[in-house]
Amino acid sequence: MKVIKFGGSSLATGKQVERAIRIFLADDNRQAMVVSAPGKRFSDGIKVTDLLIKYAKTYLNKQDTSEIVEQIFARYQEIGQYFGLTKEDLNFVKEILTSLPDQQYPNDDYLLAAFKAHGERLNAYLIAKILQHQGLNAKFLDPTEAGLIVTGEPNDASVSPETYLNLDQIRLQADEKIVFPGFFGITPSGHIATFSRGGSDITGAILARGLHADLYENFTDVDGIFSANPAIIDDPESIHQMTYREMRELSYAGFSVFHDEALIPAIQGDVPINVKNTNDPENPGTMILPEKDFHAEQTVTGVASKKHFSALYLHKYLLNKEAGFTLRILQILDKHGIPYEHMPSGIDDITIIFDRKFLNDQLIDLICSEIQATINPDQLEWIDDYAIIMIVGEEMKNQDGINARILNALLREHISPQMINQGASQISIMIGTKKEEADTAVKAIYNEFFK
Ligand SMILES: Nc1ncnc2c1ncn2[C@@H]1O[C@H](COP(=O)(O)OP(=O)(O)O)[C@@H](O)[C@H]1O
Numbered sequence: 001m002k003v004i005k006f007g008g009s010s011l012a013t014g015k016q017v018e019r020a021i022r023i024f025l026a027d028d029n030r031q032a033m034v035v036s037a038p039g040k041r042f043s044d045g046i047k048v049t050d051l052l053i054k055y056a057k058t059y060l061n062k063q064d065t066s067e068i069v070e071q072i073f074a075r076y077q078e079i080g081q082y083f084g085l086t087k088e089d090l091n092f093v094k095e096i097l098t099s100l101p102d103q104q105y106p107n108d109d110y111l112l113a114a115f116k117a118h119g120e121r122l123n124a125y126l127i128a129k130i131l132q133h134q135g136l137n138a139k140f141l142d143p144t145e146a147g148l149i150v151t152g153e154p155n156d157a158s159v160s161p162e163t164y165l166n167l168d169q170i171r172l173q174a175d176e177k178i179v180f181p182g183f184f185g186i187t188p189s190g191h192i193a194t195f196s197r198g199g200s201d202i203t204g205a206i207l208a209r210g211l212h213a214d215l216y217e218n219f220t221d222v223d224g225i226f227s228a229n230p231a232i233i234d235d236p237e238s239i240h241q242m243t244y245r246e247m248r249e250l251s252y253a254g255f256s257v258f259h260d261e262a263l264i265p266a267i268q269g270d271v272p273i274n275v276k277n278t279n280d281p282e283n284p285g286t287m288i289l290p291e292k293d294f295h296a297e298q299t300v301t302g303v304a305s306k307k308h309f310s311a312l313y314l315h316k317y318l319l320n321k322e323a324g325f326t327l328r329i330l331q332i333l334d335k336h337g338i339p340y341e342h343m344p345s346g347i348d349d350i351t352i353i354f355d356r357k358f359l360n361d362q363l364i365d366l367i368c369s370e371i372q373a374t375i376n377p378d379q380l381e382w383i384d385d386y387a388i389i390m391i392v393g394e395e396m397k398n399q400d401g402i403n404a405r406i407l408n409a410l411l412r413e414h415i416s417p418q419m420i421n422q423g424a425s426q427i428s429i430m431i432g433t434k435k436e437e438a439d440t441a442v443k444a445i446y447n448e449f450f451k
């Protein structure tokens with residue numbers, strides 16, 4: 001069987017939902033459909049998830065929520081009416097939306113998670129209803145009923161291993177279809193918690209692993225995965241096939257088309273992933289495969305960039321001789337619950353790179369003063385605007401001169417990287433630049449390898 005996931009961009013209107021349903025029904029093996037909340041209808045439109053966040057905040061600020069509820073309801077009404085559902089058929093959407101504030105939540109973070117999750121929950125419910133209306137043996141399956149258990153932060157949860165034991169109990173009849181909401185699971189105490197933004201990709205991968213799917217099809221609004229972000233490079237080359245490892249590095253570093261955490265269940269379940277276009281389902285898209293099934297076509301598979309980093313640069317002579325230096329820094333970070341992303345080092349210096357989302361100005365001041373007091377470095381510099389460029393390709397380890405080509409391409413644009421780090425697997429090279437240089441750096445490197 002196949003698990004098929006449609007992103008919000010593929011479910012934004014009734015017409016698009018019709019396309020998605022046509023694709024779902026075109027192959028009998030497609031038995032489980034994972035859906036996102038309706039996404040943007042036009043480039044400067046708004047996703048239902050963002051409307052739900054606004055709803056939660058309006059409620060928490062004790063302001064009138066009737067207008068925002070109407071706005072959210074209108075999105076589902078448009079889809080339902082396109083398929084001929086009546087006002088009565090759609091009443092449940094309004095009822096569930098208006099009752100959200102009346103539920104019990106352990107705190108405001110859980111409230112926000114539950115409001116957000118309803119973008120997916122209502123959409124799955126509605127799409128199951130539409131399929132039933134068309135006479136199909138389709139049912140809405142909820143994460144509670146399926147046992148999709150999550151732990152961790154209510155708005156940045158992780159799947160719990162028992163989920164796979166629970167999903168193993170699911171038996172589908174040959175003609176049965178399930179519609180499953182993406183983006184959230186249930187905590188052991190029964191509350192809703194969501195994955196991080198874009199997390200419906202993760203649900204699709206969990207289901208693909210848990211239901212032992214032969215293929216996880218991920219439908220979006222582009223012809224698969226390109227070698228660079230189309231917002232930076234005009235008409236970038238498509239990637240026909242790539243490995244899990246390559247995709248994990250590229251999605252971590254900015255290829256937002258597929259969530260980096262969604263690779264893990266697929267890898268664990270050995271399920272190949274096919275990223276395809278809802279608006280052009282005949283296009284083969286991109287296959288993401290285990291290393292063993294893969295032959296590299298290009299030296300470099302992709303060039304990604306992400307700008308939301310900051311870095312702490314520390315310089316101290318004879319650092320390499322000082323035992324416990326790194327341990328003391330990590331203890332300070334741990335005390336404040338701050339994860340770090342990378343820590344490249346030299347003989348007398350070390351750079352610690354952070355994802356900006358885990359920090360605020362107060363925390364930055366606090367960790368800088370504690371590190372200054374504990375470590376007493378000769379130089380401590382906080383670099384607030386830090387970008388990471390990731391150049392990824394399985395074939396890179398077999399080719400000489402890759403680093404020189406990258407550095408020369410940057411030199412031609414007068415960019416001198418702040419950091420260069422080659423991963424132990426030798427399939428990726430990470431470059432640190434200033435935020436404002438990142439797009440130029442991506443263009444220079446892309447042109448070097450693809451033009
Ligand atoms: N390397 C890339 N290849 C393809 N798309 C990319 C890439 N990097 C960024 N994107 C963007 O990702 C978008 C699709 O992701 P997203 O909006 O999350 O889709 P969905 O709503 O289907 O989940 C594309 O429209 C494209 O603009």
Ligand SMILES: N[C@@H](CC(=O)OP(=O)(O)O)C(=O)O
Nearest residue numbers: 007008036049197198199200
């Ligand atoms: N709706 C959620 C989850 C998601 O995956 O959405 P999308 O498929 O539109 O990226 C979000 O906006 O974050």
